[in-house]
Amino acid sequence: MQIGYKLALEGFGPQELVRQAVPAEQAGFDFVEISDHFHPWLDNQGHSAFVWSILGTIAARTERIGLATGVTCPTVRYHPAIIAQAAATVALLSDNRFTLGIGAGERLNEHIVGRGFPAVRVRHHMLREALEIIGLLFSGGYQSYEGTYLQLEDARLFDLPDTPPVIAVAASGPRSASIAAELGDGLFATEPKPEIVGDYRAAGGNGPRYAEVPVAWAPDEHQAAQEVLSTTRWAVTGWKVMSELPNPVNFAAATTTVREEDILAQFACGPDPARHLAVAQQFVDAGFDHLVTQNAGPDPDGFIDFFAQTLAEPLRALTPSS
Numbered sequence: 001m002q003i004g005y006k007l008a009l010e011g012f013g014p015q016e017l018v019r020q021a022v023p024a025e026q027a028g029f030d031f032v033e034i035s036d037h038f039h040p041w042l043d044n045q046g047h048s049a050f051v052w053s054i055l056g057t058i059a060a061r062t063e064r065i066g067l068a069t070g071v072t073c074p075t076v077r078y079h080p081a082i083i084a085q086a087a088a089t090v091a092l093l094s095d096n097r098f099t100l101g102i103g104a105g106e107r108l109n110e111h112i113v114g115r116g117f118p119a120v121r122v123r124h125h126m127l128r129e130a131l132e133i134i135g136l137l138f139s140g141g142y143q144s145y146e147g148t149y150l151q152l153e154d155a156r157l158f159d160l161p162d163t164p165p166v167i168a169v170a171a172s173g174p175r176s177a178s179i180a181a182e183l184g185d186g187l188f189a190t191e192p193k194p195e196i197v198g199d200y201r202a203a204g205g206n207g208p209r210y211a212e213v214p215v216a217w218a219p220d221e222h223q224a225a226q227e228v229l230s231t232t233r234w235a236v237t238g239w240k241v242m243s244e245l246p247n248p249v250n251f252a253a254a255t256t257t258v259r260e261e262d263i264l265a266q267f268a269c270g271p272d273p274a275r276h277l278a279v280a281q282q283f284v285d286a287g288f289d290h291l292v293t294q295n296a297g298p299d300p301d302g303f304i305d306f307f308a309q310t311l312a313e314p315l316r317a318l319t320p321s322s
Contacts, residue, residue: 001284001316004031004068004292005304006212007054010040011231012300014049014057020300021058024065027308031066032058033101033210033292038077038109041234043248052086059094066097070212070292071170071188073105075123077113080130081155084137091161101188101210102131103170106243108251120243124175125149131167131183138164168210172239174199181205189288190239197287211288213280214267216296217303221270224297225263232296233258236266267296273310277318284318291315 005024007017021032036051055067067090074083083100091098104123111117118126129147136143137157145152169180170188177196180187181203188210189196197209214235218224228235233255234242245251263269268279280291295303307315 001318002030002208002290003307003312003315004033004066004210004290005029005307006070006292006294007032007034008045008294008296008300009035009037009051009054010042010045010048013047014054017049017054018057018061020304021065022061023301023304025062027304028312029065029307031068031097031099031290033068033070033212036069036072036109038112040248041108041251042231043252045231045248052090055090055098056093059090059097062094064097066099067094068099068168068210069101070210071101071103071168073103073110074130074134075126075150076105076110076115076117080133080150081137081152083130084134085157087134087165088138088157088160091165092159096161096163096165099166099168099186099208099210100134101168101170102127102134102184103188104176104243107246108242108248111246117244117246122149124179127169127176128179128183131169131179134167135183166208168208171196171200177205178203186210186290192282192286192288194286201287208290209288210290210292211283211286212292212294213283214294214296215276215279215303216263216267216269217271217306218269218297218299219271219302221264221272222260224269225260225267227298228263228267228269228296229258229260233263235294235296236262269297271306273306273314276311277314280315281318281321285321287320 074080107117168186169184171177177199186207216224268276
């Protein structure tokens, strides 16, 4: 079992995110994962810096801990050739500690370049083409590609690691799980649904399976839940909402009815390790083996200490329930 720490790109500035990565490594986390956003989910989160600059800096400030995007959309705001170049560079800077998390994107971040946000069927076709382009570029040499939605003309990555980065593809249903199995090296998900892993395995996938575990550490449960309610209540809306709304103001409007009870039902809030383990167990039972602790509490250093002193050993010891 690999355990990761989610760096909240939308909740902290770039210097603070780099700072958090260092104690996360010291605390024994296996990897840090960070999203690739243009906007935060809510205005009061207040941040959303350029993730690739942050990753390069973290690579230089750390020695052992893995790095991962969770996740990058390589089809609208970016061209896949740019993501292939960025991923190869971070892999080199980190001595092959980098995992490229790839997904079909959210309107929140992709609409900003004025190209629209396609329907999910088209997004999946675009994702497939993007992964094929990235795979070609990772294989070396000059490459061209003529797809329905994406093209590549005489492109070559001159700085490539000896081993290409692992590509973990985000999935929420059978179609995306099949793409992950066919064109990726691993799976990425945000919900503890065993059918996602089942669809991935049925399509031939056998790589690492990443999932974000919703937690919020604070000295008491109510304080933790209130912080989630303030900054991270969007997480309870589900992927169909999260992928479609265009701006933070829309997420604010869509979540006005979220209550503390809704937060407590989904997040492990407070200092009780049993609750944190119970939430994580759902993902282990669903078949995930790379758990990302997505701490939405008010004190990141307090959570890192909690992990190191209390949570790390029992969390790593989790096995699927009979």
